[in-house]
Amino acid sequence: MKKTILIVALAAALFPKAYAQNTTAAAPAAAPAAAPASSGPLSDLAVSGAFDYESQYVFRGKKITNSAFQPNVNFAYPVYGGSLNAWMWTSQPIGRAGATAGPNQTNEIDWGGYYTYPTDGWGLKSGTIDVGFQMYWYPDGGGAALPQTVTSRTYEFHLGLQYDTTSVLGGYNINPQLNYYHDVILDSNTLQASVSYTWDVSDLIGLKGTSIIPSANLGWTGINRTFGDEVQSGIVGNQTPNWAQSYIYWFLAVEADYKLNSWCTAFAGVRYSGDNESDTGGYNVGAGPTNPNAPGSANSIWVGLGLKFGM
Secondary structure, X not given: OHHHHHHHHHHHHHOOOOOOOOOOOOOOOOOOOOOOXXXXXXXXXXXXXXXXXXXXXXXXXXXXXXXXXXXEEEXXXXXXXXXXXXXXXXXXXXXXXXXXXXXXXXXEEXXXXXXXXXXXXXXXXXXXXXXXXXXXXXXXXXXXXXXXXXXXXXXXXXXXXXXXXXXXXXXXXXXXEEEEEEEOOOOEEEEEEEEEOOEEOHHHHOOOOEEEEEEEEEEEEEEOOOOOOOOOOOOOOOOOOOOOEEEEEEEEEEEEEEEOOOOEEEEEEEEEEEEOOOOOOOEOOOOOEOOOOOOOOOOEEEEEEEEEEEO
């Protein structure tokens, strides 16, 4: 029953404003780790998700919007010794900038799937490999009447490797991951490495179920068609060049988690992200695209808080 209620609640949260605004950029769809279900006909199905508030939305070093509500849900089911996953994520900005939604107040809905398989049989113990696909959807995007929106959707494939370092680092798992992404619309390639560690501080502070989670990632992305298909179709007016750009980006975060019960955890964290391009990216509303090489602040610091669920 709890699982059904969670699914309905998360589904309702994912679509509050799907047709209300327009958006400009793609985002990562970070599907949370799933917890096993308890009992019933769907006992092998694991459902997880989060109700998340972020004071900024930053994707691969570029600020996309101001504060936003970002719920997500992930379904995992065991298949042939691995796990088949389907997920959905959305970013719904809070408030609007004037009569028309600009690039700092636009929404997004992403969905996708991936298959995760243990690499033990390949000689890499305690590792997993996953292969997946995701679509980034920007409702009502790509229209001539909405020049701040340069494309309505993109499609991306990814390949990832993850390793559990517990056995080689004396009981510590820093969760190293390496991921490769290819976007077929933007003709982009992205390589990202990340680490994270969950430190149980329950005994240290005398509050059971409390953890501190530092994390970091470093990535490189090369984009050959920054504005997707819309430049060729004339949607962005006289701005005909479809700029190529490449840059290095980074992300650092520290999060505090408190386990409320066996299936719900509250969290709050501070995040920092930047890139070496000295450019915020985005789109100059009403005047065509912003040159990706234009100067600007590329560093962002923000906070996030919410609830995670898993059963």
